[in-house]
Amino acid sequence: MSKSEGIPAPAVRRLSLYLRQLEALRETNLHTVSSKQLGQALRFTDAQVRKDLAYFGQFGQPGIGYDVNELIARLRSILGTDRTWRVLLVGAGNLGRALLAYRGFGKRGFEIAAVFDTDPAKVGKPSAPDFDMPVRHIDELADAARDLQIRLAVLAVPAPVAQSIAESVVAAGIRGILNFAPIALHLPPTVTVVNVDLAVQLEQLSFNVSAGIAPSE
Amino acid sequence: MSKSEGIPAPAVRRLSLYLRQLEALRETNLHTVSSKQLGQALRFTDAQVRKDLAYFGQFGQPGIGYDVNELIARLRSILGTDRTWRVLLVGAGNLGRALLAYRGFGKRGFEIAAVFDTDPAKVGKPSAPDFDMPVRHIDELADAARDLQIRLAVLAVPAPVAQSIAESVVAAGIRGILNFAPIALHLPPTVTVVNVDLAVQLEQLSFNVSAGIAPSE
DNA sequence: CTATGTGAACAGCTTCACAGCG
């Protein structure tokens, strides 16, 4: 309702990429980075990098560049990942279990706090090998969201039930949904939805490869 | 090198969404659809829909709309999915196995033809429960790509090895890569790369939810 | 009267180019 007024959505996406790249750069004990270096690593122009960062303040040193650690901290703060977000995972199928097993989220500020499914055969059982976190029935989702004060959910359920499950997730107070189901969710504008449809991504590849063209990033 | 001259990349992404929506519409025995209907289902304007389609020809009937089956066929042809693409899966970890188990690709025109990994503990074993397709060593990848004439690969390997594996995949003649590793690949411009970084997607959510804003799609 | 296809107007994002700071 307040901040991100006038900030291009593409710029926000790039912010995540800057953060990721800076974290890699820090591994190499680099303390300072210029917009040019950062841009080259990600195939953006230096002006693009500076413009994106300038939307949120001025934290570069003319003649020097940006302090890597400071910029990381500022980007985390901007993106809201200077704290850990607890996330609900809805759907304990193949994809859901893979997401659960993927440890990479933790250090980026996200942690799966609970797993839900409707399948009675799954409820109560451990959600994945090596995980004692049990799958809970989806009816408990609203209580869990409230008790744990959770605002984000990952939806990894079959397309035919995705819309109705999404609605109950929203009713439970969830404010942002990462949707893996290959359908367009219709939800109130107070909820942010990010869609990941793997078939759609593959189609972008086949289009480009068919046409003999090759853009990037 | 030829066709997709002057066609906005966002338009191509929407083409996939139109196709997905049309396939859902066909289930409901709808034979004809207007740009307005299609747009409403996906939260685009009707003008946007018409403009996107018009890049590729004129296949609507003034006063009537678009024939659902015909438009599906045309979109598949444009996107290159009027045939099945065999795809190589590189990386048989959690994510790789989940992708393998996910049956949804088949009817969208993609089929995983072989699975590769470097881990000797995995090579030779079935790639996933219920799959007899064995994991092969990555050294065989080039031969397989040539023998099976495969042009697309899905990269589901750890970040530290992603760049070098990507390079060998490209050397094997692969023209398009769906990259799940959270790094920016540097490859020749003849190769199309589509990146899927789940942490990046989650960060878009946390940014929006923090700011109290909620765009969509 | 309904709905497409499209030039023209508009909006939004990116790149340029330079003033100013360290």
Next chain:
DNA sequence: CGCTGTGAAGCTGTTCACATAG
């Protein structure tokens, strides 16, 4: 000098509005 921050220019993509077809 090197590099940032930023107005101004340029470009790309979206929306408007209407001529045209059924």
